[in-house]
Amino acid sequence: MRQEVRIGGFGGQGVIMTGIVIGKAASLFDGKNAVQTQSYGPEARGGASKTEVVISDEPIDYPKVQAPDIFIAMSQTALMKYKDDLKEEGILIIDPDLVNEDDIADFVADKKIKLFRAPATRTATDVIGLRVVANIVMMGAIVKATGVVSVEAAKEAILDSVPKGTEDKNIQAFEAGYGLIE
Amino acid sequence: MRQEVRIGGFGGQGVIMTGIVIGKAASLFDGKNAVQTQSYGPEARGGASKTEVVISDEPIDYPKVQAPDIFIAMSQTALMKYKDDLKEEGILIIDPDLVNEDDIADFVADKKIKLFRAPATRTATDVIGLRVVANIVMMGAIVKATGVVSVEAAKEAILDSVPKGTEDKNIQAFEAGYGLIE
C-alpha cells in the first residue's frame, strides 16, 4: 500500500528532519520503501517549511506526493498553504497551540478529515524541557495516530539521526508525543 | 578565364600587400573578379610569408588556389616551400638576389616553366632609394611578365593602397619594376 505523508511548519522547527526520520524508519528499519522530498527555493526561506514522504511495501515509482493521506501542520501558515489536497478522510495532525482551528473547521467537516491534536511544542518545552525536540514529540504523535511506521523502527531511526548524547531526551520526547494521542 | 597567382617571401617584404594590390586592381579597376587569401598561423610567423590571388572574368566560386599559374618568389625559403604545385608551363618570377637559381634548374626545365628574373630589392634600394618599395617594384615586374592586371588598374590600385605622400615613389617603383622584364 502506498501512503503519502506531508509535514509543514516554519523554519527551525525541524520539520525536514521529521520527514527524514520517518523515511528512514520505513526504509531502513521497517523493510518498506520510502522516498522523502522537501521544498527548496525562495518559498523555503525563513518562512514556511515542508517535507513529504511516500511509503510503500512495493518499489516506489512516482516519487512525489500527489495527494497526501496524512498531513501534519506545525504552523498556521503551513496549515493553510498545504492543506487543500489532503485526501478525503485523510488524517490531519495539528499542533493546536500554533494553528487556529476555527479556520479549518469547514475543511475538516467537508472532507471528513480525521483530526488529531498534538501540542508538540508545549510538550517539548514543558515536559522534556527542550524546545528543539518538538519535532520528535510530533513524531511520536504521528506514529501513534497513523501507524505509518512501527514504534521500533521509529525509535531506531531517531537514534540513528540525533546527535550523540541526546538519545535519551529524544526517546523521551518520542514517547511523550506518542502519549499525546489517545 | 581563371588565373591563380601565388607570391611568397619573408616577413617585412610586403608580400601580402602585393597580393592585395593585385586583387584590388583586378576587381576594382579591371572589372574582373578576384579573391585574395594569405597564410595565417605559426607558419606565418617571422619566417615565410605567402599570399594567393585568384582572378577571373567569371564569378569566382572556389576561392583558393589549387595550382598556381603564376608564382613569384621573393625568398629562397618561399621558393623551395611553395614552388611544387606550379602548373606546367607556368610563370615563375624570382628576385635573383634572394634565391639560388641552381636549386630550381631541374624544376624549371622539367615543368617547362617560364622563368623571369626581377631584382626587385636591389632596384628598390639602388634605383628608388627606398628598400620598402621592393614589393611595388615586383608588382611592376608581375604586370609586365604576366598581364594578370592592366597597367592602369595596377597604378590605380597602388595609389589606392599606399600611404599619402608616397604616391610618386611608388609609381616610380612600379615603373622601374615594369622595366625589369624585357
Place this chain on the structure above:
Amino acid sequence: MVEERFVLGNEACALGAIAAGCRFFAGYPITPSTEIAENMSVLLPKNGGSFVQMEDEIASAGAIIGASWSGVKSMTATSGPGISLMQENIGYGVITETPIVIINVQRGSPSTGQPTMSSQSDMMQARWGSHGDYETIALSPSSVQEFFDFTIKAFNLAEEYRVPVLVMSDEVVGHMREKLIIPDSVDIVKRVRPELEEGEQYLPYDAPENGVTPMPAFGDGFNVHVTGLTHDKRGYPDTNDAETHTDLVERLCDKILKNKDKICSYKEEFCDDAEIVVVSYGSPYRSVLTAVKEAREEGIKVGSLKIDTPWPFPDEEISKLAENATDFIMPEMNLGQMVHELERVAGKDANVHLIGKIGGVLHTPEEILEKIKEVASKKED
C-alpha cells in the same frame, strides 16, 4: 553613393555592423575573428560609437547585452573557445529577449584545435550550446559580400524578434578578400518603444500575437526589471510556478518557430527538376555551384539549395524539394552537424549523404562533383 572596396571578410562584417546601426562593440581577440574587433575599434569612434576591449568573452557577451538595454545596437565577434565561454550569457540574452549580434568565425576544433584553419563545427553548438530549451537564429555567409549583408540582416532579425542572432561564418570567409559593394543606404529595423494607453499598466513581458514585446531603453522611464530568472508578464521572478515557466519558454521558442517562414532564407539553383539536391551553407557553397554546373553538363539532374539561415532550419523548403528529389548531398566542414536536420526533415523520403570534411581545408568542387556522380550512378543501379 554606392562604394566598392576590396576587403577582408572580417572587415566587411564590421562595415556591415556599422551600416546596420551598431554603435557598441565589446570583444576579446581570437583568431580568426580578430580583424572584426580591430576594424570596429577603428570605425566606431568615427561613427559616434564605442569600442571596449573586455577582459574576456564572458564579459564581452555581458557588455553587449548591457549596451543593448542602454539603447544602442551592439555586437561581439569571436571563435571556438570564445563562443563556448559565451554560452551562459547567450542564454541570458535569450530569456531576457535582448537584441544582440554575435559573430562566430569558426575555426578547427574541438578545444584550441586549429586556430588558423576553417571549419563549420560549431553549428550544433549554435543551437544547443547554452543550457535549457531555446531556439536560435543563425546566418552563414559564403562570401565577403554576404558577410556584410548577413551582418545587417542579423541586426534586423535581432531587433525584429528580440533575440540574440548568430552569424556563423568561418575562417575561409573571414580571411579572404573580395570586392564588397556598399550601397548608399541599407534597410534597417529600428527599435520601437512600448506605447501605453492612458492609465494602462505597463507589462514589459506581456507579448502581443507575434510573441515579441516592444522594448524600451533604460532611462526611458518604464522602470523595467530584466532578469534571467523565470519571470511573469511584469518581469518579476516567479521561479516555482510551472505555468509561468512553460508560458515563457514556449513563447521564446515560438517567436522563432512560428515565424520561420519570415526568417528562413535560402537560394535555389537548378532545383526545378532536380533528383539530387546539394544542400549547403557558408563557404562550401562556393564549391557546390561549380560542381553542380559541371554535373549538369554531364546530364545529371542536380540542383543546389544554399541555405542562408541554417537556424531555424528551412524544413518546409526541404520537404518540398524532397517531393521530387531522391537524394540530398550535404557538404559540411565538420563530421556531420546540420546533416542531422536534413535527415530529420528529408530522411523519411530521400537518401541523405554527408560529405563531412575536417582539417581546415574547404571542399573542392571536384570532391563534390565526385559525390554527385557517385550518388547519380547508384540511382541508376
Place this chain on the structure above:
Amino acid sequence: MVEERFVLGNEACALGAIAAGCRFFAGYPITPSTEIAENMSVLLPKNGGSFVQMEDEIASAGAIIGASWSGVKSMTATSGPGISLMQENIGYGVITETPIVIINVQRGSPSTGQPTMSSQSDMMQARWGSHGDYETIALSPSSVQEFFDFTIKAFNLAEEYRVPVLVMSDEVVGHMREKLIIPDSVDIVKRVRPELEEGEQYLPYDAPENGVTPMPAFGDGFNVHVTGLTHDKRGYPDTNDAETHTDLVERLCDKILKNKDKICSYKEEFCDDAEIVVVSYGSPYRSVLTAVKEAREEGIKVGSLKIDTPWPFPDEEISKLAENATDFIMPEMNLGQMVHELERVAGKDANVHLIGKIGGVLHTPEEILEKIKEVASKKED
C-alpha cells in the same frame, strides 16, 4: 559489509564517487547540485583526498583536469549556468583525453531560470555544448541508488575510454532521499601506465586498436606534453595539417562510436511483444513503469525501454525494437531533445511521440498512461 543508508540523491553521488576512487573534487556551489560538493568536502579529507572550492566553474573544470593528470580520479558537479561555463574546458578534456567525471544536476532553464526545479533540458548541450566535433558519454540516473551506481560507472567509463563522462542527473533525483545500498566492494577500472619495450620511443598519442592510449601521471617520467591544440602522435602541436587533425578528431569520436555496444546500457521491460515502446531516461522513467503496467492491465501491448546512457544513443537497440513497434513515446522534461535521436533512429519505421514537459514538475504516471492510450487508440483507427 553491505551498508544501507537513507540518503539524498546528491549524497549518494558523492558516496559513489568516493567508492569509485575519486580523490579530488573541485567545485563551485550551485543549486540543485550543491549537496554533492558539500558531501565531498566532508568525505574527501576522511579518505585521503582533497576538496577545493574554486572561484568558479571554469576553474573547477580546469582543476579536475589538472588533478587527473596528477594521477588521481577527479570530479566536479554543477547545474545549468555552471555547466555552460564549463563547455570550453570540457572540450579541452576531450581533446587531451583526460578521464574526468562531471555531474550535472539539471534544473529549469534557460539562463538562471528555475534554480530549484527539475528539468532534463541540458541533454543536447551534453552532446553539442562545446565548440567542435566530438562525442559524449552521458548517464542519467532515475533513483538514489542509480545516482550512486552511475557515478561509479561514470568513473569507470572515463578511465576506460579516457574521456570526460557526464552524469546527467536532475533535481528530482538529486533532491530526494531513498534507501541506498552500498556494497562492500565495487568494481573499479584502475588507470594503467604505458609500458614501453626497451628502446621504444614513447608516443603518448599513438593509439592502439581500440583508440585509447595508456595514460601516465605527471611525474612518472614520461615527459608527456598535453595540449588542446591539434597534436600529432608525439603530442606536439601540428595545427595546419589537415591529416593530423582528421586523424585525431576521428579517433576521438571513434573511441566512443566504435565501442557503443560496450558503453550503451539500458533496460527493457515488457518489450518482447510491444507495439508501443515508451523510451525514457532519468527521473521520468519512474512514472513510465507505473503507466506501462497499468496499460498492460488494460491490454495494451506496451513496453518500456529505459536508457541508462543517453549518450551514446543506443541506436541498435532502438532499431531492433522498431522492427516490432509501430510507435515510440518519449517523455522528457524538456521541449524535445533526446527525441531528436529517437526520431533519427526510429523515425523512418515508426511514429515517434514526444511528451515534453517543462516547468519543473515530473510527468505523472497518469500523463504517460494517457498518451499510451491515445497512441493505442489511434493505432486502432
Place this chain on the structure above:
Amino acid sequence: MNIIDSMLCKGCDICISVCPKDVYAKSKEVNSKDVYVPYPANQEACVKCGLCEISCPDQALYVDREVE
C-alpha cells in the same frame, strides 16, 4: 506614534537592539506569518534619530516625526 507595518515586519528584533533609547519591546501576539512584531513600548523616549528606520531590513518601521 512610531508604526510597525505588521505585514512587512519579520520579527528580527533589530529595531529593539539598535534603538539607543530602548523604545521597542517584543509583543506577545504573532502576526499571520508566525512573527512576534515589536511595538513602541516606550514611545516617549524616542529622539527621532532614525536609526531604527534605517536599520529595519524590511522597511516596516516608521518614526513619527510630526509635532502633534
Place this chain on the structure above:
Amino acid sequence: MNIIDSMLCKGCDICISVCPKDVYAKSKEVNSKDVYVPYPANQEACVKCGLCEISCPDQALYVDREVE
C-alpha cells in the same frame, strides 16, 4: 671559440647588443632561413660572463669556457 648554431639562430642581433665586450659582429652570409648569423669577430675580448648565452632567445649561442 664561441659558437653560434646557424640552424637555430634567427638573427635578432641581441648577442651583438648585450655583449659588454663587443665580441660579435654580423656576418655577410645568409643562412638557409634568410638570416644573417652573427659570428665572434672579436673572440679574444670575451670574458665568459655568459650574458650572450642567457640572452640568446634561440639557445643558439655557446660560450667556449674550455681552457685551451
Place this chain on the structure above:
Amino acid sequence: MAVKENPYKKYLREDRLPHIFCPGCGNGIVMNAFFKGLEGSDVDFDNVSMVSGIGCSSRIPGYVKCDSLHTTHGRALSFATGLKVGNPNQDVVVFTGDGDAASIGGNHLIHAARRNIDLTVICINNNIYGMTGGQISPTSPKGSFGTTAPYGSRDVPFDLASLVTAAGASYVARWTTAHPMQLAKAITKGLENKGFSFIEAVSQCPTYYGRKNKLKTPVLGMDYLKANSVTKRRSEKMSEEELIGKIIVGEFANRPHKELCDNEEDLVNENYDGGLAIKSAFWEEF
C-alpha cells in the same frame, strides 16, 4: 500629509513586498543606506539604473522602482560596463555580494576598477554564499565554518577594499550594517565620484553564516560586526596580530582620475562631429 510609512519604502516596488530576504538579513539595511546615501547626493533617483549578479544581495535591484538588470552570477560589472558606456548619462549602481563580486566575478571587478568606469558598486559582504545555502566565500574568515568548510576554513580571505584599491578604483570604502549612517555617507561619496566607486558593506547572514558560526540571531550578527570594527585610522596603528578577525572600516581610496566613458567620449569627439550615439537603436536613420 506624508504617508506614515518607512521613508525608504517609497523607492520599492510595493507589489513585490515583503522581499524574500530572511528575517534580519542585512540586505534590507544596506538598501536603506543606499536610499539615504542617494538622498544625500546630487544624483537623481529617476536617473538611476541598477545592475546586479546572482545571490541574495543581487536580488535588491529587483525591488527598486527603477530600471534594473539582474544578470548572471559574477558578471554584473560586465553588463554594467555595456549599459554605462552605451549611455553615460545614466547613474549606474551595481549591487553585488562577496561571492558574486569576489569569487566568480573577481576578474570583472579588478578590470572595472582598472578602467575606472563611472559605476557605484555596493558589495554586500556577508562572508558566505547566502543564496545557495551557506558555502564559504573568498571573504570567509579563516577558521569560520560553512557547508563546504565542515572542518573550518583554512584559507586567508581577501581584503576586498584593498584589492580593489590595488586594481585602480578611484573611490573605495568599507562599512558594516552596524554603521548605517556612515555607510550611507560613503555611498553618497561613491555616487558623486566620477569614476569607479566600490563600497563594501559587511553584513550579517543570520540564516547561514550565523547558524554555522554561533551568530544565530540578526542581533548577535550585528553586535559582532560592531564589536569587531576598527576604523582605518586606528588600524594603521595596530599590529598584524591585533588585526586578525577585525573589520577595518573607513575610506580606502579617494583619488579621482579620468574614467572610461570620458575616454570613450574623447575618442568620439576626436574622430567624429556627431557626438555619442546615445539610444541610437531608436533612430530613424544612420
Place this chain on the structure above:
Amino acid sequence: MAVKENPYKKYLREDRLPHIFCPGCGNGIVMNAFFKGLEGSDVDFDNVSMVSGIGCSSRIPGYVKCDSLHTTHGRALSFATGLKVGNPNQDVVVFTGDGDAASIGGNHLIHAARRNIDLTVICINNNIYGMTGGQISPTSPKGSFGTTAPYGSRDVPFDLASLVTAAGASYVARWTTAHPMQLAKAITKGLENKGFSFIEAVSQCPTYYGRKNKLKTPVLGMDYLKANSVTKRRSEKMSEEELIGKIIVGEFANRPHKELCDNEEDLVNENYDGGLAIKSAFWEEF
C-alpha cells in the same frame, strides 16, 4: 667532454627546435633565465611539471623536456591548482603572458595568490597580445598603440606585481629580459618559496608591440626596457609623475605563510590515517 651547445638547450625537446617565436622575442630569454634560476635552486629539474595557458609565452612548456600541460586561455592556474593539489610532491611551474594571466585569467591569478598555493608563476609581460597579432592588453602602457587601440590606449594599465601582492601572494618580483641574471635569481627564490610565487618578466615583442610602438627591432625593445627600469628601492623615492612609463623592478613581496596544499594535507591528517592519496588512480584497491 661537454657538448659545445648552448647550456640551456639540454632542457629542450630538440625535435621541436627552433621554436616558433619570432626573431628576438623575449620568450627565449625568459626560458633561459628560468633554467638558470632552476640550476641555482634546490629544485630538481626531473621533479618539475609545467603548466601554461594560451599565448606565445604559453608555448614555452611545450619545448621543455618535462611533463607539461598547455591548457586553455587564462586558465593555467586552475589546471595547475588541480595538478599541484593532486600531487603536492611535484614542483609546478606556470608560464603565462600578460593577456593570459591578467586579462582573461585575472580571477584565477588573484585567487591562486589568495590561497597561496605553492606554484611558481612566471608571467611574461610584453604589454600586448602577441599570439593573436598585437591587440592591447591590460598592461599596455597608456598611450601605446595596438591593433585594437588604433588611437592609442587610454586605459591605466595594471601594475601586476602590486595587484598580486594585494591578493595575498607570498613571493612577488619583477624584472625584465634586459636583466636576465636578476630574473634568474628571482626565479630561484620563487622556486624555493613554499607558497605562491609570482615573477613578472617584462619582455619585448618586436613583431607586434615593437612594430606599433617604434621599437621595431629586438635590440631597440630591450634597450627600452633597460633604460626605463628603476629599482623598487629607487622608485620609492620618486613622485608619481616621475614614475609614469617606468618599470619598477625588484622584489615586491617576500612573506612566507601557510600554503594551500599544506592546509589540505592537514585536513587529511586530522581526519584519516592513510595519508594523501597520491596517484591513487593507479591503485588496485580502495
